Amino acid sequence: xxxxxxxxxxxxxxxxxxxxxxxxxxxxxxxxxxxxxxxxxxxxxxxxxxxxxxxxxxxxxxxxxxxxxxxxxxxxxxxxxxxxxxxxxxxxxxxxxxxxxxxxxxxxxxxxxxxxxxxxxxxxxxxxxxxxxxxxxxxxxxxxxxxxxxxxxxxxxxxxxxxxxxxxxxxxxxxxxxxxxxxxxxxxxxxxxxxxxxxxxxxxxxxxxxxxxxxxxxxxxxxxxxxxxxxxxxxxxxxxxxxxxxxxxxxxxxxxxxxxxxxxxxxxxxxxxxxxxxxxxxxxxxxxxxxxxxxxxxxxxxxxxxxxxxxxxxxxxxxxxxxxxxxxxxxxxxxxxxxxxxxxxxxxx
Amino acid sequence: xxxxxxxxxxxxxxxxxxxxxxxxxxxxxxxxxxxxxxxxxxxxxxxxxxxxxxxxxxxxxxxxxxxxxxxxxxxxxxxxxxxxxxxxxxxxxxxxxxxxxxxxxxxxxxxxxxxxxxxxxxxxxxxxxxxxxxxxxxxxxxxxxxxxxxxxxxxxxxxxxxxxxxxxxxxxxxxxxxxxxxxxxxxxxxxxxxxxxxxxxxxxxxxxxxxxxxxxxxxxxxxxxxxxxxxxxxxxxxxxxxxxxxxxxxxxxxxxxxxxxxxxxxxxxxxxxxxxxxxxxxxxxxxxxxxxxxxxxxxxxxxxxxxxxxxxxxxxxxxxxxxxxxxxxxxx
Numbered sequence: 001x002x003x004x005x006x007x008x009x010x011x012x013x014x015x016x017x018x019x020x021x022x023x024x025x026x027x028x029x030x031x032x033x034x035x036x037x038x039x040x041x042x043x044x045x046x047x048x049x050x051x052x053x054x055x056x057x058x059x060x061x062x063x064x065x066x067x068x069x070x071x072x073x074x075x076x077x078x079x080x081x082x083x084x085x086x087x088x089x090x091x092x093x094x095x096x097x098x099x100x101x102x103x104x105x106x107x108x109x110x111x112x113x114x115x116x117x118x119x120x121x122x123x124x125x126x127x128x129x130x131x132x133x134x135x136x137x138x139x140x141x142x143x144x145x146x147x148x149x150x151x152x153x154x155x156x157x158x159x160x161x162x163x164x165x166x167x168x169x170x171x172x173x174x175x176x177x178x179x180x181x182x183x184x185x186x187x188x189x190x191x192x193x194x195x196x197x198x199x200x201x202x203x204x205x206x207x208x209x210x211x212x213x214x215x216x217x218x219x220x221x222x223x224x225x226x227x228x229x230x231x232x233x234x235x236x237x238x239x240x241x242x243x244x245x246x247x248x249x250x251x252x253x254x255x256x257x258x259x260x261x262x263x264x265x266x267x268x269x270x271x272x273x274x275x276x277x278x279x280x281x282x283x284x285x286x287x288x289x290x291x292x293x294x295x296x297x298x299x300x301x302x303x304x305x306x307x308x309x310x311x312x313x314x315x316x317x318x319x320x321x322x323x324x325x326x327x328x329x330x331x332x333x334x335x336x337x338x339x340x341x342x343x344x345x346x347x348x349x
Numbered sequence: 350x351x352x353x354x355x356x357x358x359x360x361x362x363x364x365x366x367x368x369x370x371x372x373x374x375x376x377x378x379x380x381x382x383x384x385x386x387x388x389x390x391x392x393x394x395x396x397x398x399x400x401x402x403x404x405x406x407x408x409x410x411x412x413x414x415x416x417x418x419x420x421x422x423x424x425x426x427x428x429x430x431x432x433x434x435x436x437x438x439x440x441x442x443x444x445x446x447x448x449x450x451x452x453x454x455x456x457x458x459x460x461x462x463x464x465x466x467x468x469x470x471x472x473x474x475x476x477x478x479x480x481x482x483x484x485x486x487x488x489x490x491x492x493x494x495x496x497x498x499x500x501x502x503x504x505x506x507x508x509x510x511x512x513x514x515x516x517x518x519x520x521x522x523x524x525x526x527x528x529x530x531x532x533x534x535x536x537x538x539x540x541x542x543x544x545x546x547x548x549x550x551x552x553x554x555x556x557x558x559x560x561x562x563x564x565x566x567x568x569x570x571x572x573x574x575x576x577x578x579x580x581x582x583x584x585x586x587x588x589x590x591x592x593x594x595x596x597x598x599x600x601x602x603x604x605x606x607x608x609x610x611x612x613x614x615x616x617x618x619x620x621x622x623x624x625x626x627x628x629x630x631x632x633x634x635x636x637x638x639x640x641x642x643x644x645x646x647x648x649x650x651x652x653x654x655x656x657x658x659x660x661x662x663x664x665x666x667x668x669x670x671x672x673x674x675x676x677x678x679x680x681x
Contacts, residue, residue, distance in 0.1 A: 130663055144652060155648060314472070
């Protein structure tokens, strides 16, 4: 591939290019169905309010997927962390006032992240050091953490937070909603961390072939431990955003997002076998999912139909890939040989 | 003989059985009515649905795949079959046939997609779950069905024996389904050629393919069987709860996975036994029922289940540390 197309592919990546194509098609289809309202104030606002929550949770899931793992406990962790923050915030000693109260809020957020880190530590220990399969380990921690949250709150809601926290979920800066800013503030550094630093490259390599990385003298166990710590830390931020937006915390918020985060990641080109995937792909996939959701709302379609369309679009994309790979030998014969073997692992998750 | 004994001691089933026996002993000391026939019959009834699904999922897990969509499949089967029963007045045979056909059909779809898409089965079934469940909720608008035909609400009742205090114990639909599901699964896995092929497929897919097994057909069979069981289990569940709710089952898939895995089935495929699966369900059932009987708040039961899962998976990994040092990277 030479010329303009080649440059474009190298710059954006083949997967992302395909996703952008899909996004363009959907924009045209929905745009003609819905009309101007799709990108009107209401449409944009509904997109901006929903995308960051699913987005942050998907980012957390992505880190685990990249290492050929899976973290089913992200949402449970997010909720436990949010409940911790909520509990500390709603139990401010009456004597506090002024800047001290501000520091109390900062402390609450840090405590929430620390609780999430504990869950990450448990996940990481089970997966990296005890070699438990990631699905099993995180299935266990998910049940444990959610059970803890339900046990402590009896399924109830903790609500009523100071304005500074509510601002994180509902406010906006320069016209940009705060959740979007938080999402960008996580996605951008994470993208750099995963694709431009030794840590990120080792994670991806370990995701492709852990044994090879281990043989080259890198302690993959420590890397995996950090992967799950990172997952939980991002999840706790997702919990914070959810909590701030609803002005309340609960053990079961966002439960239905669990499988959707995996769906979003796979749609975004993150290989569930590990090793391949970019944050940018995930972001485009999230925009696609959000566009479908918003269009459904504006067309007065059932919110449940959105779920169907999300699942359907993943199957269609995968079907396209499968057909393409079946005809790949034919196409390759007409082009120059592929430079890298495709990522086909024998590990199933 | 000693060799066989040693091998049995290393098996997951042995430890599981040991834990269950200990649990039962402790429970019956604390609460004498725990081992009463009444409580055992109650347990069998309330865990029939999960138990049947574990039997189906076991086959999928052994083949090296996983199915997340069974709860959505079951809900659809339940909803359509009992709506038909209400509208057209069909009987037991009709309801069962419709539920089985829907389950089988959706399961075959899963098998087809898993075979052709070439992506992990967990992803495929998450996608199909979303599609099926989304359509179901759109059509039903999340409405429950409470009015069921009287013959269905009555269920089946085959008296087994009458206790000396006059209480009659009888075989009900739940127990029948549970026994049938595990027995047929055992037959398929241990007494048929196909069963050996499924183990081979899960143990080493590439080798199974080269030996000449038809992987495509095996996949259809495995996911079709899971769907069929889900369809039948849905009827058992509807009869037990005396209602059909589109939202009650979906979201509990992972509990079933946990029970199957507690029973020693490996997510990597090729490993798992029917006995282990039964013990896995039994452990979860006895634990949760035990906590209830002990008067522990039901809010904490999920926490305890989580503890048990983590303890189980961690203990399964006991010998791994040494393996990691001897052959790095192999200890997976």
